[in-house]
Amino acid sequence: MNYQDDYKKKLTTAEEAVKCIKDGDWVDYGWCTGTPVALDKALAARAEEFNTVNIRAGMVLHPLAIAQVENPGEHFTYNSWHMTGIERKYIDLGEDFAFYNPMRYSELPKFYRQHIETVNVAMFQVAPMDKFGFFNYGPNNSHMKDLVAKADKVIVEVNENMINCLGGWAESVHINDVDMIVEGDNPPMDIIPDSGEPSDVDKKVAGYIMEEIQDGSCLQMGIGGMVNAVGKMIAESDLKDLSVHTEMFIDCFVDIAEQGKITGRRKNIDPYRMVYGFGAGTQKMYDFLDNNPACMSVPIDYVNDTIAISQLDNFVSINNAVDCDIFGQINAETNGTKHIGGAGGQLDFVLGAYRANNGKSFICMSSTFKNKKTGETLSRIRPTLKEGSIVTDTRSNIDFFVTEYGKVRLKGMPTWQKAESIISCAHPDFRDQLIKEAEAMKIWRRSNKR
DSSP: OOOHHHHHHHEEOHHHHGGGOOTTOEEEOOSGGGOOSHHHHHHHTTGGGOSOEEEEEOSOOSOOGGGSSSSGGGTEEEEESSOOHHHHHHHHTOTTOEEEOOOOGGGHHHIIIIIOOOOSEEEEEEOOOOTTSEEEOOSOOTTHHHHHHHOSEEEEEEOTTOOOOOBSSOOEEEGGGOSEEEEOOOOOOOOOOOOOSOOHHHHHHHHHHHTTOOTTOEEEEOOSHHHHHHHHHHHHSOOOSBEEEEEEEOHHHHHHHHTTOBOOTTOSSSTTOEEEEEEOOOHHHHHHHTTOTTEEEOOHHHHTOHHHHHTSTTEEEEEEOSEEETTOOEEOSEETTEEOSOOTTHHHHHHHHHHSTTOEEEEEOOSEEEOTTTOOEEESEESSOOTTOOOSBOTTTOOEEEETTEEEEOTTOOHHHHHHHHHTTSOHHHHHHHHHHHHHTTOOOTTSOO
């Protein structure tokens, strides 16, 4: 069947397409590198017509036009499923404009199926239509299938630079499910730059984690310098027959694969395929994902499903945190009440890895940080989390906890033993004070090590 006639009928300009948006509407921008550009600009140009248009988006990697209008909060309310540095700045604007939308990432598709009442318009970037009438989402499968199914109107913004990501399922939208087509300005895909050479702290933490990875391990990695350091070490190691089942596909997987370390042949489910829910990184990574049969783009409620994860023997999950308290509570989202990122799927993988045969999850961080205003060095390990901080992983969830000063496995420990283990990973300058705090909170035994 030739879909070109349908394409021509639905083709319009960005300015015409956004005319369907009315005051009070809920508009979804899609996800990550699928965030619209031309349509966003066209909507921003109409700002003065609106009292409130509610936007949902997440993992945005380029500045949004709607945030650059005068007094954006008077016209738009921006709600992010997971905030990048760009989006954090929108909260700091104040002006009743930007807010975080809490989620456990594996549940996001079900939000659209059962809990989100209205999506008036969904608009997002896609790859050019193929001969079968499909527009590929690029590396943004995530929750797109359920978003599109919920939307009253679907507008796609075609970008010739968007890569084509082969899937398990739901990696594309068909023209029959599209109301309007806009041909954008074909900007390059949004990039997350390489994090560069790992620091000495990153390398130390990575070294502890490397001791736990074995031939045949299945990897999930978050993002950041420490995770990048682990990736570099794996690529340079003699490990073999590794697999990938990860929320976010990142650059270090390319390095590991190009060294022949990833085969997927020992994988219990989806053998030989590197499974991921979305991806963002350098152009090198996008080139690797483009039409690569070894890679498998799937919805996030599959890749982050604890049942799916639990079926993967020797699963290894590696994620970062902002801080930790001596009860074992992990905050990966905020600095007090100041928002940083979001929960994402960290808890999904902490829980799933523990259910897997010989599975292991690692929460890693540097032991200290510097206060940018005062220059003072402070501990990331605290007696209790800072007032207002969000608990991403509860004290019963954590398996391995790692800093540059050590690696401890916390499952099954009583409070006094857990406190001792966590404090052993703190910077030596802060340990005595942490012990005093533990004693005051009655979670320190007199027989504990000092």
